[in-house]
Amino acid sequence: MGKPLSQRTVPVCRPVFSGNEKKYLNHCIDSQWVSSEGPFVREFEKKIAARVERRFGVAVSSGTAALEIALQSLSLETGSEVILPSFTIVSCANAILRAGAVPVFVDSDPETWTVDPKKVLEKISERTRALLLVHLYGLPVDMKVLLEAARARGIFVIEDASQALGSSYFGQPCGSFGTLSTFSFYANKTVTTGEGGMIVTDDPSIAARASKLRNLCFEDHPRFVHYDMGWNYRMSNLSAAVGVAQLENLDSTLKKMRENGRLYHTALQGLEKFIQLPVPERPYSTNDYWVFGLVVKPESGFTAALLRKALEQKGVQTRPFFWPMHLQPCFSRMQIPPDLDISEHLGREGFYLPSGAGIVEEEVHYVTQALRSILIGEPTCERR
Numbered sequence: 317m318g319k320p321l322s323q324r325t326v327p328v329c330r331p332v333f334s335g336n337e338k339k340y341l342n343h344c345i346d347s348q349w350v351s352s353e354g355p356f357v358r359e360f361e362k363k364i365a366a367r368v369e370r371r372f373g374v375a376v377s378s379g380t381a382a383l384e385i386a387l388q389s390l391s392l393e394t395g396s397e398v399i400l401p402s403f404t405i406v407s408c409a410n411a412i413l414r415a416g417a418v419p420v421f422v423d424s425d426p427e428t429w430t431v432d433p434k435k436v437l438e439k440i441s442e443r444t445r446a447l448l449l450v451h452l453y454g455l456p457v458d459m460k461v462l463l464e465a466a467r468a469r470g471i472f473v474i475e476d477a478s479q480a481l482g483s484s485y486f487g488q489p490c491g492s493f494g495t496l497s498t499f500s501f502y503a504n505k506t507v508t509t510g511e512g513g514m515i516v517t518d519d520p521s522i523a524a525r526a527s528k529l530r531n532l533c534f535e536d537h538p539r540f541v542h543y544d545m546g547w548n549y550r551m552s553n554l555s556a557a558v559g560v561a562q563l564e565n566l567d568s569t570l571k572k573m574r575e576n577g578r579l580y581h582t583a584l585q586g587l588e589k590f591i592q593l594p595v596p597e598r599p600y601s602t603n604d605y606w607v608f609g610l611v612v613k614p615e616s617g618f619t620a621a622l623l624r625k626a627l628e629q630k631g632v633q634t635r636p637f638f639w640p641m642h643l644q645p646c647f648s649r650m651q652i653p654p655d656l657d658i659s660e661h662l663g664r665e666g667f668y669l670p671s672g673a674g675i676v677e678e679e680v681h682y683v684t685q686a687l688r689s690i691l692i693g694e695p696t697c698e699r700r
C-alpha cells in the first residue's frame with residue numbers, strides 16, 4: 317500500500333492469503349502430488365461438505381463446471397424445463413441448455429435482488445423438472461415455499477451457493493438445501509482456489525455420477541473403456557491445498573466481509589434518495605455482503621454508467637451487476653416472455669463497490685466519501 321489512498325486505486329476485490337496456503341502448497345510440491353489424485357482434494361471435499369452439512373463433495377475445476385456437472389448428473393429428459401432467475405451469471409443458463417433442457421427465466425425481487433418466489437411458483441408447469449436457485453451478493457433466496465413446492469411435485473432443486481459459502485437460511489447453511497448445491501472458488505469468492513468449484517449433495521448416486529462425469533467417465537476396469545461421455549473438470553491438488561487453507565479462515569473472512577458491509581451501510585445513510593442500498597436483513601437471513609451492491613435512482617441525476625465513471629476518476633474500481641439472461645445476444649433465438657422488468661432495471665442501474673474481506677476500513681471510508689461528494693457535492697460531474 318504505502319501511497320495515500322487518493323493516489324492509488326481501491327480494487328473491487330482483494331483476495332486474502334493469510335493462513336496455511338504456502339505451507340500446504342509446499343506439501344504438494346515436496347510430495348510431488350500436484351494432480352487431482354493428491355490427498356488435499358479429498359480433504360477439501362470432505363471439509364466443504366461437512367461445513368454445509370452434506371454427505372458428499374465433488375471438487376471440480378470451476379463453479380461453471382460444477383453447474384454443468386450438476387445439471388448433467390440429474391439426467392433430465394430433453395426438453396425438460398428448469399426455472400432460474402434471469403438476473404444471474406451466464407453459467408446457469410449454459411448448463412441448462414447443454415443438458416438438453418429449456419431455461420425458464422423468472423424476474424427478481426426489487427428489494428432483495430434474488431429471484432421472486434411468487435413468480436417462480438407461477439412458472440411451474442407440467443414440464444418443470446428442476447428449480448435453479450441462486451443466492452446473490454450475500455443474501456440467500458427466500459426458498460421456503462419453493463422447497464415445499466418442489467418436494468410436493470417431485471422436482472429437483474439445485475442451489476447455486478457460489479456467493480453464499482458460510483451464509484445461512486433460517487439458521488441452516490446455504491449449500492445444504494435441495495437435491496444438490498454448487499460452489500465456486502474463483503478469486504473473488506469467500507474461499508478461493510484461484511479457479512475451482514464443488515458439487516455437494518446427500519444423494520450417493522448423484523455424487524457417484526458427478527465424480528464420474530468430471531473425470532471423463534473412466535472405469536476402474538477396464539480403464540480406457542467408456543460407457544458415457546464425461547469431461548476433465550478435475551481439481552488439482554495444488555488448488556485444493558489452497559482451498560483447505562482458505563477454509564480454515566472462513567469464519568474470520570465472513571466476519572470481515574460483514575463488517576465492511578455494515579460500515580458501508582452506515583456510512584451511506586442519507587443517500588437513499590439517490591441510491592438504493594442492499595437489504596441488511598430479512599426474517600430468514602442477515603446480509604453477509606459478499607459484495608456491497610447499489611442501484612442508482614433517477615433522482616440522483618446519474619445512471620450507473622456515469623456514476624461508475626465518476627468513481628473510477630477518483631480511483632474507485634466497481635463492477636456492473638449481471639446483465640439479464642433474456643437480453644443476452646447468445647440466447648436471442650429463444651422465445652422469452654417480456655415480464656422481466658426488474659432484472660432489466662438491476663442490469664442497467666446496478667453495480668457494486670470494492671467489497672469482501674480484503675478491503676480495509678480506510679478504503680471503505682474513502683469509497684463512501686468519494687460517492688458522497690459525487691452525489692451531493694460536485695455539481696460539475698457529468699450527469700444524465
Ligand SMILES: *Cc1c(COP(=O)(O)O)cnc(C)c1O
Pocket residue numbers: 378379380381405407450451476478479500501502511512513
Ligand atoms: C462465480 C459464480 C459462478 C461461476 O463460477 P466460476 O468459478 O467463475 O466458473 C456461478 N454462479 C454464481 C452465482 C457465481 O457467483
